[in-house]
Amino acid sequence: DADVTQTPRNRITKTGKRIMLECSQTKGHDRMYWYRQDPGLGLRLIYYSFDVKDINKGEISDGYSVSRQAQAKFSLSLESAIPNQTALYFCATSDFGTSGYNEQFFGPGTRLTVL
């Protein structure tokens, strides 16, 4: 089984709908991240969490919210989806490491289309 899973893998929705993307991990990592990827723009950080009680905004948090339900689960919500939120969304996990950063492990991604 994959260490980092995301559901759903694909989703088509309409403008104004509320959408939740879920991420689960079995790696035992404290740190979890949500990114979106758009063609030509690379990976951009939406939110990150260093432990269950820690939530931080990333580069592009407007229009998104998150919930860290447990060490292993980190959900991303779009309260009212709009077409420019159409993108590929990745969840990632990592531990702290001796230098403060360790390898990030990514989920397979969720392809979201907002019509």
Place this chain on the structure above:
Amino acid sequence: RKEVEQDPGPFNVPEGATVAFNCTYSNSASQSFFWYRQDCRKEPKLLMSVYSSGNEDGRFTAQLNRASQYISLLIRDSKLSDSATYLCVVILGAPASGGSYIPTFGRGTSLIVHP
């Protein structure tokens, strides 16, 4: 100026060729550097860390030039399977020094290796 910049390419090379990518970063306080590989519509995966003294892993060599603020990735004897997008990642470091341990990704460089 973006914090981390990469030539998007694509770099189109024949099998067996040697190809090099550069990645420039704007913050001189950046402390850690990495290369990730991303196959089409797949999740990014760590390729290698970049150490101050330079490091090699098989056909791949990574180097850091702090004076000019760039890192490089050299691929020797290119294989068809090397075709992918290569993402450069830069970490600012400890919060006490003004950093956050949050990785900043470049937009990626596309490599196409043809027969």
